[in-house]
Amino acid sequence: MSPAHSVDLAFWYILGISLVLLLGITAVMVIFVVRYRRSRHPVPGDIRDNLALELVWTVIPTLIALSMFYMGWKSYISLRTVPEDAMQVEVTAQMFSWIFTYENGRESENELVVPLGRAVKLNVSSVDVVHSLYIPAFRIKIDAVRGMTTYAWFQADEQGEYDIQCTEYCGTGHSAMTARLRIVPEQEYLAWLEAEE
């Protein structure tokens, strides 16, 4: 499963459980308010030392919380595990643009072009302040820090154009620090790679 897919799965799983709990708790609350109102039940029942009840309300929420952790953990692992055959692109952040450097030395500014169907590893750094590389379409977001290299990876199985944004406030030009990601067929990518800028 692709990282983007497993991130989405974790999101929908947690949202689904939240909805079930919201509706369930609200329904039980309304029923209790009506059924056990003071005019009908002036003396409340004593439910202390109900071992079965205590076990149920401890074990079930624990299992639910652990399963949510498991879904998040699995998507995190897939985001951090880069396929061995991934192509590498160096990403350099600066106030206020993105420089992409390819394996053959070609550079492009604010435009990341990658071939369809190949894993792409982005090695991210900064020449000045802290920036953050964000590609929402592929659910990846990683800080760009001077003096260290961080990474993210993705694989596109469809042609398309997507937004890249800086998501760490880095100065007055921060809001304009955007770039485009273009996914093109392999042949078009190779032609682009060899073309002069």
Ligand SMILES: [Cu+2]
């Ligand atoms: Cu920035």
